[in-house]
Structure formats: C-alpha cells, structure tokens
Amino acid sequence: MINCKEASRLISEQLEHPLSTHKRILLKMHLFLCKACAQVAKQLSSLNELLSKKAKSEEPPLTSCNSHLSDEAKQRMKDQLKKNKT
Amino acid sequence: MSQLSQNTEKPSLNPEQWVDKYGDYLYNFALGRLRNSTNAENAVQETLLAAFQSINSFSGKSTERTWLIGILKHKIIDHFRKNYREKPVTDITGDEQAIDQFFDRTTHLKNSPKSWEFNPSQLLENKEFWGTFQNCLTKLSSNARDAFVLREVEKLDGKEVCKTLNISSSNFWVLLHRARLQLRECLEENWFK
Ligand SMILES: [Zn+2]
Numbered sequence: 001m002i003n004c005k006e007a008s009r010l011i012s013e014q015l016e017h018p019l020s021t022h023k024r025i026l027l028k029m030h031l032f033l034c035k036a037c038a039q040v041a042k043q044l045s046s047l048n049e050l051l052s053k054k055a056k057s058e059e060p061p062l063t064s065c066n067s068h069l070s071d072e073a074k075q076r077m078k079d080q081l082k083k084n085k086t
Numbered sequence: 087m088s089q090l091s092q093n094t095e096k097p098s099l100n101p102e103q104w105v106d107k108y109g110d111y112l113y114n115f116a117l118g119r120l121r122n123s124t125n126a127e128n129a130v131q132e133t134l135l136a137a138f139q140s141i142n143s144f145s146g147k148s149t150e151r152t153w154l155i156g157i158l159k160h161k162i163i164d165h166f167r168k169n170y171r172e173k174p175v176t177d178i179t180g181d182e183q184a185i186d187q188f189f190d191r192t193t194h195l196k197n198s199p200k201s202w203e204f205n206p207s208q209l210l211e212n213k214e215f216w217g218t219f220q221n222c223l224t225k226l227s228s229n230a231r232d233a234f235v236l237r238e239v240e241k242l243d244g245k246e247v248c249k250t251l252n253i254s255s256s257n258f259w260v261l262l263h264r265a266r267l268q269l270r271e272c273l274e275e276n277w278f279k
Contacts, residue, residue: 003193005185012263016244039199044266046202047273048238053210055241060155062118062239064217069105069113069127077109077131078102081138085101 002026007037015048101138108151112158118220119162119235121228129165133158159240163250166232170252175229178257181264184227188267197271202278215277222272226265233258234265 002010007030010023019027031038054061069077112133116126136157137144144153190196209215223231229251236247248258 004195005189005193008188008195008267009259009263012266013259015266016259016262036195036198039201040195040270043199043202043270043274046204046206047266047269050206050209051238052241053206054216055239057210060115060239061216062220062223062235063111063114064213064220065114065117067110067114067117067123069109069130073127073131074105074109077105077134080131081101081105081134084135084138 002030004030004034004037007031007034008040011037011041011044015044101134101141104134104137104150104154108154111151112154115155115158116162119239120165121224121231125165125169129158129161132161136161163236163240163242166236167250167252170232170250175251175253175257178229178260181227181230181260184230184264185260185267188271197274199270200274200278202274204278218273218277219269222269222276225272226268227261229253230261230265230268233261234269237262 007027010019010027013019013023014027018024031041051061109130112130113126116129117123120126120129133154137154140157144150148156188195188197223235226234232251233247233253236242236250237244242250244255244258248255251258253261
C-alpha cells in the first residue's frame with residue numbers, strides 16, 4: 001500500500017502521461033480507501049481542465065497585473081520601430 | 087483592456103500605433119509570465135519588431151492582438167530558455183521539502199481537502215478568480231512556477247518544458263508536483279472556502 005505523499009505524486013504524474021499498470025493499480029487502491037487523496041485527484045483534474053479551456057479562450061490567464069509601460073519605454077519602442085521602417 | 091476592438095482588418099501600416107494600442111496589454115501578458123519588468127519590456131519590444139518584420143505573415147484570420155500575442159509567446163519562451171541556460175537549476179531540495187510540508191508524520195495531508203463546487207463556464211469568465219490564481223502562483227518557488235506556467239498555462243508539451251528550462255524530467259515532475267499541491271491549497275484557502 002502506498003502512502004498519501006506517494007499517491008499525490010502519482011496523481012500529478014497521471015496528469016502528464018498514462019501510468020504503468022502497476023502504478024495505476026496502486027493509485028486506484030489508494031484512492032478507493034482514502035477520501036482526502038480522492039478529493040485531491042478530483043480537484044487537480046478539474047483545475048487542469050479549467051486551464052485547458054482558459055488557454056483556448058479570448059482572455060488568456062496571467063494578464064491581471066494592471067501594469068503600464070512607462071512613457072519612456074513606449075517612446076523607445078516607437079523609435080525602434082521607426083528606425084526599422086527605413 | 088476590454089475596449090480593444092476585435093477587428094480583423096489588416097494591421098495598420100503604422101506600427102508605432104501598436105505601442106499605444108497593444109503595448110500595455112502585451113506588457114501585462116509578458117509580466118504575468120516573466121515576473122521581471124525589464125525582461126517583460128524587452129519581450130514586448132522584440133515582439134513588435136518581429137511583427138513589423140513579418141507583417142506579411144498576418145493573414146487577417148485572427149485579430150491583430152491575437153497575432154501579436156502569438157509572437158510574444160515565442161519571445162517569452164526564448165527568454166526562459168536563455169535565463170535557464172545561463173543559470174541552470176542545480177538543486178531542487180527546497181521543492182522536495184516543500185512537498186513534505188503538506189504531509190504530517192503519518193504522511194497524511196495536513197489540511198483535508200474540500201469538495202470544490204463551481205460552474206466551469208462561470209469561473210472561466212470570473213476575473214476575480216483569475217486574479218486569485220495569479221496571486222497563488224506568486225507564492226511558488228520561481229522554478230516550480232515557471233514549470234507550471236509553461237506546462238499548464240501555456241500548455242507546452244512536457245519534453246519541451248524540460249528543454250526550455252534545461253531540467254531533467256524527474257526534476258520537472260518534482261516541480262510540477264510541488265506547484266500543484268501548493269496551488270491546490272492556496273486556491274482552497276482563498277477561493278473555494
Ligand atoms: Zn491518501
């Protein structure tokens with residue numbers, strides 16, 4: 001029987017690639033007996049799904065810094081573009 | 087940002103206008119991933135120059151903004167590749183220890199996880215949730231964060247992430263494991279409570 005730390009490692013690994021039969025059975029047995037890890041597995045796969053959908057959406061994640069380019073930076077970019085135009 | 091139009095017209099042949107129109111949006115996108123304002127600024131500048139040089143590749147099938155974001159993504163990956171080649175990850179003991187912290191001595195999770203009830207399509211649109219998500223990411227180690235962002239936000243293939251971050255696949259898995267456990271806990275404490 002694997003412990004919860006091992007189980008969580010396999011839960012994470014499973015999101016990367018299919019587990020070997022041996023690992024899959026070990027994890028299945030653990031999740032059958034351990035409510036906490038079964039919940040973690042559910043949470044992580046729904047987070048995974050959510051991020052897959054978000055990646056395809058019009059508004060990508062990680063854009064909520066609300067920062068601004070400084071006026072100097074903007075000017076520098078405009079100058080660079082102008083230089084390349086000619 | 088929402089005032090940006092979704093027009094599909096050909097890019098304006100006056101690329102200096104891009105700076106005012108999309109500069110801040112591109113900058114925030116880059117900053118959310120690179121976390122360093124100088125690197126983010128450089129990535130935006132490189133993107134605009136590259137866009138200008140390949141202006142004929144813009145088909146008009148996507149919006150101008152989407153086209154620029156596509157170029158910016160490549161520039162961001164280039165930055166990661168360069169940074170991690172210059173400063174390779176040598177030690178991930180900290181991340182291994184961070185994983186241990188989530189478990190008690192009998193190796194059970196210290197905080198028993200709750201059931202997350204949510205409507206996926208509503209959550210996708212919820213700006214506040216994605217703000218919380220972004221905040222939770224900043225609490226990770228930079229290595230774990232970068233691995234997670236490239237894999238789960240940018241949806242790069244695992245092998246590609248390893249190459250970009252210059253790490254072995256076993257280290258990559260440790261970083262992802264840590265990131266997932268920590269994000270899970272942070273989202274539960276700050277959102278799904
Ligand atoms: Zn367990």
